[in-house]
Amino acid sequence: MLTTNPFDDDKLREECGIFGVSGMDGAAAAVALGLHALQHRGQEAAGITSFDGRQFHIHRAMGHVAGNFDRDDVIRGLHGDTACGHVRYSTTGETSLRNVQPLYAELASGGFAIAHNGNISNAMRLRRDLIRRGAIFQSTSDTEVIIHLVATSQFRTLIDRFIDALKQVEGAYSLIVMTPEGMIACRDPLGIRPLVMGKLDDTIVFASETVALDVVGADYVRDVEPGELVIVKGGEISSHKPFAPVGARPCIFEYVYFSRPDSISDNRSVYSVRKAIGAQLAIEAPVEADLVVPVPDSGVPAAIGYAQQSGIPFELGIIRSHYVGRTFIQPGDQIRHLGVKLKHNANRELIKGKRVVLIDDSIVRGTTSLKIVQMMREAGAAEVHMRIASPPTRHSCFYGVDTPERAKLLAAKLDVGGMTDFIHADSLAFISIDGLYKALGEAHRADIHPKYCDACFTGEYPTTLTDQDENGPPTDQFALLHERVG
Template sequence: MQDPSGDTPARDLGPRPDSLNRSFPESIMIDKDLDGDTLREECGVFGIFGHPEAAAITALGLHALQHRGQEAAGIVSFDGGRFHSERRLGLVGDTFSRREVIERLPGSAAVGHVRYSTTGETILRNVQPLFAELNAGGFAVGHNGNLTNGLTLRRELVRGGAMMQSTTDTEVILHLVAQSKRNHFIDRFIEALRAIEGAYSLVALTNKKLVGARDPLGIRPLVLGELDGCPILASETCALDIIGAKYIRDIENGEVIVFDESGVQSHKPFPPQDPRPCLFEYIYFARPDSVLGGRPVYDVRKAIGAELARESHVESDVIVPVPDSGVPAAIGYSQHSGVPFELGIIRNHYVGRTFIQPTQSIRELGVRMKHSANRAAIEGKRIVLIDDSLVRGTTSKKIVKMMREAGAREVHFRIASPPITHPDFYGIDMPDRAHLLAATRTIEEMRDLIGCDSLAFLTVDGLYRAMGEPGRDPAHPKFTDHYFTGDYPTPLTDQNHTETTPRQLSLLAEAS
């Protein structure tokens, strides 16, 4: 194997600074409450090697992964002599659909990234893929997940003289690779992986190689595809479908896969472990048309709904999903219970993640900006309302109230996942435990707060049955499920070294 040469300077053609920090009058408020009761996953990654339209294909792949991150997007390409970088705040389609942008990303190899911010602010310097000129050559990396020792490593690196340019834990990986004394790039990359803990799926690009890596437990997904004989790495199979690529296989837990002109090499640098993929990928994060770990996500969500009906069905007239994520589970619930499925809530798809609301009176309309009741489907009826999860309960309370105001005679709330009782440290933007409703209240207290006639969650064993397992084996759980059980599958180095919350840890990282 040859290392990348060192004569490939980066060219970053990002937006001008004056376009990044537009301010609004004080009377205009940015309201994120429309999404304040949902979970957000950190990001999605994509990479392709050896294709003449690498950047355009990467942009399409990122468009398919847009649900995994809507705050920022970036692509780094390599044209055989130079790296080229385009990074933007906002949606993929707002920038990378323009021909002139793609033309600034020449080359036959590219990696891309869409993100939410779980560590670090949403500012341009945090937008991935991150790029650095190392002594062995250019290196770009995109990361899906979160490092549970990222802050600890960051502090050690800074004390050793490293100068951090971003506030995201992904930059730690760049510095670890840069400081390695190994001779070959892949050995340096693997040495960096041995130092980090937590959840990660990585795509990386040098001037010779496309590299993919998945953490030893396979918490975050990464799949391998092929288009016109060229390898593709992506967070989900839906990114392969949009470009007409063939699915080959999932990258295995703990695997490092390398593509270069000589072919493909697979490395297994970690001791073998049973995989423990994240259950929330199946419950919420992955697109319903994706296939993860051999399981069609749509089928899993319908099976979850059927299990929910087995465990907690109540006499009712219609089954109503909270769109869009509650729809497959509601279909499964309806099919098992025999109660008709109705679209009792209509979603407005033209409201973004933030909605500028100029007055408090309009602001109080809240959830109606995103959802509206379909009175004809629910008036005078006993409804079972199906949602994928319950976090703070603020949106659920508003939706139940909206159903009653539209004439629902009874509102029974069913949650297609177990109660969330513990925070996440692996890339899910989740409140600390004090702000998780199920961690601080009983079922009856939650029911009273939300205002529904009855409330029930899927059990942990029911969720495992929906995944095709007989139940959860406490000694050998097959999935990452700590948000329901408190069973964290990796060390929590940063958390154990401080008494701070995940959000406070993020602020500390920004200050370091």
């Protein structure tokens, strides 16, 4: 089998998306709509859990939201005015229904459903300790560790047990939790993964991105703050901040690639930031050319910014088909090669004889860029210059993003000259780390305390990495024991 979007095979894949609704008749239907808007954050599986005041109702399935949650019988079975959902892309470990979220357990206090975006970077150590104490795990997900920590906590109230559990984990998490007492939404103290709150009449909505609020007609209220727990009980909302305050470090790659361009993140338009990144890239890495061509779809806003700043015309030199399935049978090498063009094809008459600037969001393994440059050459481009709207990705992410081990990252093995030769481009340039911060409205990246998590570029991780330090790079055995599912 071959993914018919071969370029996406070389992308960093965002972990997951979460969505929750409290206080709406037929809440599950609204959650299904919200998950549609978050589908880009996880295409492997989806799940919704609802609560009707007496009983929890659960439906989880492999595949997209469409086809699983657009059926009347499924939505009708998810009773209640409170519901939460999850779209999933696992970053390591097995793909199976038992790992699809929201995860659910019966605790002493009643039902407990949890949807998680991020990665617990000490989950392996915690899991081993819990198993020694008698815990029986039903999944390979790091999220299940939180359930067991809540269940075994010695604190009296559920919220205190939940806080006790969170104080034992490290890494990145945005969570939506459903209990008989109400809904809880929270972010880790550094705010690495996003989470926003909205309102529709008397209904409270939580989502990974503002676009999911838009699709259900909810107004954006604010971001859930780093280290904050927002508790919704009936119509009452309370905020708790049980952690010692630290400087926030939200993921900078949300602006580069992960978030939808029509989202608002930390009061910034993602689309406008990406255009500003492109403009800054044009200032830092100008080139004489005839056309600026985005690699669809993620390179489009940055390419517009680059074209506007440089004065070089913007053109759709690569056309993407949106009507091809995800996979197809590969009977031989010749057909496999032809399959590369099922989703992307060069606009040949536009490209022929032109000096082309290709704009993409990142280079991971380099195989994507190699294919794109080759496509431009075969279409008759006179020159092919590659410009990347992020700094070189030299380090793996341990906060819920599917990143190859460092040895497989092209920028970890080669300098820019070597990378240029590898992809067979006439030139290659990346935006600088200071340029990326400048596009976000910051003067530069402060060495003492940068305002974002940029570890994939700099190697400066904002938290300890217990599992990584103790176990080293992932192996097959590691993957079976511990699945980072975001």
